[in-house]
Amino acid sequence: MPTYRELLAQLRSEIEEVDAVRARDLLAADEPPLLVDVRELDEWAEGRIPRAIHVPRGFLESRIEQAAPDKSQPIVLYCAGGNRSAFAAKSLEDLGYENVVSLAGGYTDWKRNGFDTELPRSLDTEKRARYSRHLLIPEVGEEGQLKLLDSRVLLLGAGGLGSPAALYLAAAGVGRLGIVDDDKVDASNLQRQVLHSTARLGEWKAESARRTLQELNPDVDVVPYRERISSENVERILADGWDVIVDGTDNFPTRYLINDASVWHGIPLVHGSIYRFEGQLTVFDTKAGGPCYRCLFPLPPPPELAPSCAEGGVLGVLPGIVGSLQASEALKLALGIGESLAGRLLLFDALVTEFSEVKLKKDPACPVCGEHPTITEYVDYVEFCAGRPAHA
Amino acid sequence: MLREEVGGAREVPAQGANVRELLDDLMSQFPSLRAQLVREDEIAPFVNVYVEGEDVRTLEGLDTPVREGQTVILLPAMAGG
Numbered sequence: 001m002p003t004y005r006e007l008l009a010q011l012r013s014e015i016e017e018v019d020a021v022r023a024r025d026l027l028a029a030d031e032p033p034l035l036v037d038v039r040e041l042d043e044w045a046e047g048r049i050p051r052a053i054h055v056p057r058g059f060l061e062s063r064i065e066q067a068a069p070d071k072s073q074p075i076v077l078y079c080a081g082g083n084r085s086a087f088a089a090k091s092l093e094d095l096g097y098e099n100v101v102s103l104a105g106g107y108t109d110w111k112r113n114g115f116d117t118e119l120p121r122s123l124d125t126e127k128r129a130r131y132s133r134h135l136l137i138p139e140v141g142e143e144g145q146l147k148l149l150d151s152r153v154l155l156l157g158a159g160g161l162g163s164p165a166a167l168y169l170a171a172a173g174v175g176r177l178g179i180v181d182d183d184k185v186d187a188s189n190l191q192r193q194v195l196h197s198t199a200r201l202g203e204w205k206a207e208s209a210r211r212t213l214q215e216l217n218p219d220v221d222v223v224p225y226r227e228r229i230s231s232e233n234v235e236r237i238l239a240d241g242w243d244v245i246v247d248g249t250d251n252f253p254t255r256y257l258i259n260d261a262s263v264w265h266g267i268p269l270v271h272g273s274i275y276r277f278e279g280q281l282t283v284f285d286t287k288a289g290g291p292c293y294r295c296l297f298p299l300p301p302p303p304e305l306a307p308s309c310a311e312g313g314v315l316g317v318l319p320g321i322v323g324s325l326q327a328s329e330a331l332k333l334a335l336g337i338g339e340s341l342a343g344r345l346l347l348f349d350a351l352v353t354e355f356s357e358v359k360l361k362k363d364p365a366c367p368v369c370g371e372h373p374t375i376t377e378y379v380d381y382v383e384f385c386a387g388r389p390a391h392a
Numbered sequence: 393m394l395r396e397e398v399g400g401a402r403e404v405p406a407q408g409a410n411v412r413e414l415l416d417d418l419m420s421q422f423p424s425l426r427a428q429l430v431r432e433d434e435i436a437p438f439v440n441v442y443v444e445g446e447d448v449r450t451l452e453g454l455d456t457p458v459r460e461g462q463t464v465i466l467l468p469a470m471a472g473g
Contacts (some may be wrong), residue, residue: 157473159473160472160473161473162473247473248473249471249473250471250472250473251471252469252471255471272473273469273470273471273472273473274470274472274473275393275470275472278470279470280467280470296440296469297437297438297440297469298437299437299438300438300469301436301438301468301469305393305428305438305468306469306471307393307472312393312472314472319472319473345467347465347467349402351402352402356465357445358440358442358445358446358447358465358467359442359445359446359447359450360447361447361450363449
């Protein structure tokens with residue numbers, strides 16, 4: 001039986017190797033080969049050759065076909081010293097790959113030559129454990145999770161919609177969550193606002209939200225804004241820097257205000273609204289050429305035709321469903337994956353459990369996002385509702 | 393919100409060759425709908441009408457034709473959160 005040394009020597013005569021200089025030339029070409037790093041995770045985390053993908057030796061056979069479906073595609077493999085990549089090259093040849101070379105001397109030699117390496121951030125052990133179910137998804141992975149940890153999402157409202165949205169965004173590891181709410185926790189909230197609890201009755205919702213979210217995920221920086229969005233503070237709050245806004249407000253004036261702000265700032269806005277058993281959901285992303293709220297409803301209804309949950313009632317779980325969908329849209333926007341609901345208005349009827357949708361087109365005559373905008377300053381619509389003070 | 397005016401029904405059959413006629417038929421069945429739907433003889437700006445998923449404002453407005461079996465959605469704006 002051959003020893004390891006003998007096996008390795010035998011292998012190296014069967015596969016093709018390149019030295020660091022040759023590898024660098026190959027990788028600098030117009031159509032470079034696929035570069036695969038077969039080292040272990042901790043080695044990869046400490047630095048790698050730029051543009052390499054990571055397929056550890058242990059997962060090579062099972063994952064290589066997804067990374068390189070075309071078996072004639074040129075591939076360069078490397079490890080730390082050139083031995084593991086030699087074994088890997090043989091494996092790939094056995095799998096039918098036609099154009100595989102191994103980097104003799106490996107990453108060590110590459111570095112000794114003074115060639116470029118990259119040391120991107122990677123997740124520590126705790127984060128790898130916490131987000132492991134994300135890391136397993138190809139569309140997310142470590143890169144996606146790092147993106148989420150860098151993302152900043154502003155949530156308007158820590159109520160029915162805001163509760164599930166905030167919970168799921170925090171769980172996902174969105175790095176910063178802003179929570180705007182000037183209300184206090186009330187008993188009638190607890191039928192649906194799962195961010196809060198009986199123990200928190202009378203507390204500020206933004207603070208209550210912060211405590212719940214921080215306990216769920218200490219990685220998240222939760223920024224409470226104990227105020228109501230209006231023309232007076234919207235610019236200040238937005239100036240803190242947000243990638244996505246989630247609208248979980250409960251009144252028309254604020255919805256129009258935040259819409260206009262999101263258009264002018266080019267920040268996508270995830271819209272959700274509910275009433276009794278029904279919900280509406282979409283994404284307003286004018287920066288990507290989509291419609292805005294005013295393309296959908298140019299003007300708010302008069303107060304007497306605009307019942308709030310307090311007046312109409314709502315099935316407790318309904319905002320749970322719609323708010324969770326809002327979180328889903330926000331995550332996709334933060335990750336830059338999939339398709340958002342921009343251009344589509346999703347309708348949900350819980351009574352018959354039916355999803356339907358209607359098309360939402362950008363209106364060229366829209367007063368805010370159209371070709372000739374007529375609204376160029378914030379409007380504070382005045383809303384009089386039974387038992388609610390007017391905000392002028 | 394509109395369901396209250398039609399006795400809680402989700403779907404209501406109505407007749408008409410176009411959206412205008414359809415809504416007239418609907419409002420003759422349920423007169424209290426008019427206050428919710430109509431503003432100065434036009435559909436209120438906070439209620440949208442969709443024929444097979446398309447906003448009639450992007451089609452022919454109230455003159456948009458409707459065929460038998462098509463679904464017309466009356467969608468009021470909602471603000472609850």
